[in-house]
Amino acid sequence: MRILITGATSGIGFQLAKDYAKQGHQVIACGRRQQALNELQQQFPEQIQTLAFDISDRAQAVDVLSQQAEIDIAILSAGVCEYLDVSKFDAAMFERVFGVNVFGTMNTVEGLLPVLKKGSKLAIVGSLARLLPFTKAEAYGGSKAAMHYITRALDVDLGEQYGIQVLAISPGFVKTPMTDANDFEMPMRVSVEFASETIRKGIDKGKRDICFPRTFSALLKLMSLLPQGAQVALSRRMARNQQG
Ligand SMILES: NC(=O)c1ccc[n+]([C@@H]2O[C@H](COP(=O)([O-])OP(=O)(O)OC[C@H]3O[C@@H](n4cnc5c(N)ncnc54)[C@H](OP(=O)(O)O)[C@@H]3O)[C@@H](O)[C@H]2O)c1
Numbered sequence: 001m002r003i004l005i006t007g008a009t010s011g012i013g014f015q016l017a018k019d020y021a022k023q024g025h026q027v028i029a030c031g032r033r034q035q036a037l038n039e040l041q042q043q044f045p046e047q048i049q050t051l052a053f054d055i056s057d058r059a060q061a062v063d064v065l066s067q068q069a070e071i072d073i074a075i076l077s078a079g080v081c082e083y084l085d086v087s088k089f090d091a092a093m094f095e096r097v098f099g100v101n102v103f104g105t106m107n108t109v110e111g112l113l114p115v116l117k118k119g120s121k122l123a124i125v126g127s128l129a130r131l132l133p134f135t136k137a138e139a140y141g142g143s144k145a146a147m148h149y150i151t152r153a154l155d156v157d158l159g160e161q162y163g164i165q166v167l168a169i170s171p172g173f174v175k176t177p178m179t180d181a182n183d184f185e186m187p188m189r190v191s192v193e194f195a196s197e198t199i200r201k202g203i204d205k206g207k208r209d210i211c212f213p214r215t216f217s218a219l220l221k222l223m224s225l226l227p228q229g230a231q232v233a234l235s236r237r238m239a240r241n242q243q244g
Contacts, residue, residue, distance in 0.1 A: 002070065004028040006055060006108055007077035009036035011176030012125065015196040016075060021047035028068065030055075031078070055104035065111025070120075073203060074112050075169075076105050077125040081178055083136035094139045101143035102150070109154070118163035123203050123210075124151045125169045128217055131224040132231055135239035144170075155208060168209050169199055172216040184242040188216040 003020050007013030009031030017029045021044035029040050030051045037050035053064045055078050080100045082093050105124060116122060129137055130145040148168055155166035173179055173189035190213050202210035211217035223234060 001072040002026045002028065003073045003075070004030065004065075004068065004071045004112070005075045005077060006030045007079060007125070008040065008050075009033045011077075011178055012171070012174060012192060012195050012199070013075070013077035014040065015192040016077065016199060017048065018043065019196045019200060028071070055108050056099045058103075058107040058110070061104070061107040062111040065108065066114045068115045070117050071112065071115050072119075073121045073123065074108075074116065075123045075125065075199070075203070076108050078104065078108070079125065079178075081140045081181075083140065084138045085136070094142075097139040098143050098146070101140075102146050105147060106150070113158075113162075116158075116162070116164050119165075121165045121167060121203055121206070122154070122158070123167040123169055123199070124154075125171070125199075126151065128170045128172045128211060128220050130170065131220045133235055135235060135242070165206060165208075167203060167207065169202070170209070170211045170217070171195055172213055172220075188213050 003025050005013050005017050005020075005027060008017040008029035013031070017027050017040060021027050025047065027044070027048045028051060029037055029048050030053065031037055032052060032054050034052045037052055041048045041050050051064055053060045055061050078100065080097060082097050084090070084093060109122070112122065124147060126148045127141070127144040129141040130148045134141055148170070151166055151168040158164040158166055173186035174192055174195045175189055176192055179186055179189065195212070198212045199210060223231060226234070
């Protein structure tokens with residue numbers, strides 16, 4: 001199969017690229033850092049091709065992606081995380097985070113549509129952060145909540161018109177450079193190998209809602225059913241515990 005992965009220079013996307021290549025698939029690995037892409041390609045010269053572009057640059061993303069040959073699976077893992085300090089409220093930070101996680105992902109979808117065919121799968125990496133109002137996560141969680149809605153609506157429309165299946169991937173904490181930068185406790189954080197295996201199995205089965213790890217996901221889903229006041233109280237308590 002031909003599998004295109006964004007965010008393939010690091011973390012979840014990097015592991016997915018290596019694992020699919022090991023299985024003998026043709027992988028088109030995307031990211032901005034050419035050096036990291038070259039190193040990945042050198043590990044699997046027969047399996048991996050690379051594409052260096054910035055997903056937040058619409059013209060570049062659409063141009064590069066729409067010229068590809070047909071793709072069986074596209075996994076959109078490129079993303080960024082920044083946390084908000086409300087005492088220094090910074091609207092530009094929302095632009096940066098939404099610019100990559102939402103608008104950059106949509107640029108990628110626009111570029112990919114001509115090269116996805118009937119039966120192709122488009123898997124978009126969101127986050128379980130979409131489920132609760134976590135402290136400092138206004139921009140990151142907001143971008144992932146928006147992406148989850150967009151992913152589900154795209155599943156309705158792209159499935160109907162083109163036969164493309166759209167899958168939502170919602171990880172909990174995964175050990176990657178993104179979470180290595182966090183200075184708070186991350187409950188039930190899983191390895192990137194586990195994340196890759198769970199995502200690949202979910203995509204194989206055509207699961208529309210790939211959430212992991214299971215217990216963490218079930219807990220957050222239950223908490224998201226509580227009244228809003230209880231969710232806020234819980235989130236504040238977690239924030240206080242993080243501060244020690
Ligand atoms: N790690 C977790 O616990 C966790 C949990 C839930 C959801 N997620 C989501 O999973 C995805 C992958 O996260 P990760 O932990 O693997 O992060 P990571 O290690 O920081 O990797 C992020 C990837 O995104 C790419 N990227 C960022 N901005 C880009 C841009 N403007 N254009 C093109 N590529 C860009 C980076 O490539 P370059 O630097 O080469 O551009 C890198 O390959 C993200 O969408 C993240 O929100 C992660």
